[in-house]
Structure formats: structure tokens, C-alpha cells
Amino acid sequence: MPNFTDTELRNIIDLRGIGQSYDGGQNWIIKDLEFLIEDKPEQGQFVVILGMSGSGKSTLLRYIAGLQEPTEGSVKIDGKPLDEAQRVSMVFQRYSSLPWMSVLDNVALGLQYQGMSKNERNEKAMEMIQLIGLDGHQHKYAQYPTLSGGQLQRVAIGRSLLANPQILLMDEPFGALDVKTRLQMQDLLSKIWHQFHSTIVFVTHDIAEAVYLGDDIYILKSAPSKFVRHIKVDLPLIRTRETKREKRYTELVHLVEDQMIEVADMG
Numbered sequence: 001m002p003n004f005t006d007t008e009l010r011n012i013i014d015l016r017g018i019g020q021s022y023d024g025g026q027n028w029i030i031k032d033l034e035f036l037i038e039d040k041p042e043q044g045q046f047v048v049i050l051g052m053s054g055s056g057k058s059t060l061l062r063y064i065a066g067l068q069e070p071t072e073g074s075v076k077i078d079g080k081p082l083d084e085a086q087r088v089s090m091v092f093q094r095y096s097s098l099p100w101m102s103v104l105d106n107v108a109l110g111l112q113y114q115g116m117s118k119n120e121r122n123e124k125a126m127e128m129i130q131l132i133g134l135d136g137h138q139h140k141y142a143q144y145p146t147l148s149g150g151q152l153q154r155v156a157i158g159r160s161l162l163a164n165p166q167i168l169l170m171d172e173p174f175g176a177l178d179v180k181t182r183l184q185m186q187d188l189l190s191k192i193w194h195q196f197h198s199t200i201v202f203v204t205h206d207i208a209e210a211v212y213l214g215d216d217i218y219i220l221k222s223a224p225s226k227f228v229r230h231i232k233v234d235l236p237l238i239r240t241r242e243t244k245r246e247k248r249y250t251e252l253v254h255l256v257e258d259q260m261i262e263v264a265d266m267g
């Protein structure tokens, strides 16, 4: 038998047999969960997780970031166990900018471990600041209300992308934004993320947002949690406002909505 092992695409994220209990195994919040995401090093990918509140979405991101270990099961990132895993960045449910630093220093922080001079870091950070539309704000403190909620979230996204992580975890990053700012942030993200070739794992409650941004959508059932649906989003790779006018986009939103209801009825 030929051995194909070396030619198989490896999983950048590999969660197997995951279980989570907080009371010594009497109740399981997560049970028998698998989450296997293949590496696509030259193009990056955008994976979305949907699921009811309390279904364990933030918990899964914490496993991948190495901030928490599951009660049972194995977590491997890029083929390695957690403690050796690197280059995972996280944008949290609430703003994760550092309010005592300027916008420029916040964004440049993403580069601090990459052995560049301060001038070089600032130059690259300014390019990113332009990309996220905050040119002119670079010397302001990254705090509310000096910057608005959407601007602060752009700072966090800019810093995370500039760090060029293999995996970028985004936990409802636009959840606290008004509708207009949220749409602008979606457009911004859909426009720029391709340049960075990261695997993005994005958690949201917004189905339209999931379809607009995602290549793959995974739906979690609750009590106990595990993935029970996977939808491939067959829309063009590059999404624009026009994508939302396409018939297939609307069909996919309805399809995902139906599946969410089916999954919610599972218990």
C-alpha cells in the first residue's frame, strides 16, 4: 500500500473528542465535539461559527488560543499541542485596544516580536492605519470616547492583522456596533483579510454577516454542544456590497436560517 501521509493537507486547527464539564463530569456543556480545519497556506480562509448563546463558541476560541484546556479531548494547532502553538491572535467580544497607548502604538504592537526597528514598525503600522481608515487619528489615545466604538474595534483588528497570525480568532467583534458601523466594518474586513493569508475563525449571531464574510459556516448545537452542520458558502471569493444583491446570497441566508432553527429544535 502506498503511503499518502506526507501529501495530505494537514489541519491547522484540530480539535478531537472535546468534552467540557465544570462539575466533575455530572453535566457536559460540550461533548464529543470535533472541529477540523485544513490549512490553506497560500490563500487563507474564513470560517464562521454560529450557535445559540451559551453553546460554547467563546469557549472553543479560548481552547484554540490556548487560554483554556478542555476537560477531555485533544487540541492541536498546526499539528502541535497547545503549549507549543504560536501565532494565534484574538479580537474579543468587547473592545480589546489598550487605552493607555496611542492608536499608532496599539497597531504597531502587533509587530513587536518580529525583530524590526521602531521606525520600521511605525511605518508598517501607518500603512495599516490607512487601510483601516484611521489616518489622522494615530496620535490619539485608543480609548472611548476619544475614539468611537467602531474606531476602537478597527484598532484591534489592525493590530491583529498586522501581527500576521496563522490563526485570527474574532469573537463577535462587531456585536456592540450600530448597524451602519457594523456594515462598514464588514466591508472593511471583507476587503482586507485576503491580503494576510490567515485562517480566520469568526463567531457571530448575525446570519447575514456569516454568509457575507464566511467561506465555511459551522453550526453548534447546545446542551451538550457539538457541531452538527457545515455549509460551504459558494459565493465568489471576493465579496462586495453587490454580493448581497445576488440571488445565491439570499438563498444561502435562508438556508442557514432554516438550519439554525433545525439545530435549535434538537435541544
Ligand SMILES: Nc1ncnc2c1ncn2[C@@H]1O[C@H](COP(=O)(O)OP(=O)(O)OP(=O)(O)O)[C@@H](O)[C@H]1O
Binding pocket: 022, 029, 051, 052, 053, 054, 055, 056, 057, 058, 059, 060
Ligand atoms: N467556569 C464556568 N463554570 C460553569 N459554567 C461555565 C463556566 N464557564 C463557562 N461556563 C458555561 O459554558 C457555556 C458556554 O459558554 P460560552 O461563553 O462559550 O458561550 P457562547 O456560545 O460564547 O455564548 P454567547 O453567544 O452568549 O457569547 C455557558 O453555558 C456558560 O455558562
Ligand SMILES: [Mg+2]
Binding pocket: 057, 058, 059, 093, 171
Ligand atoms: Mg461568547
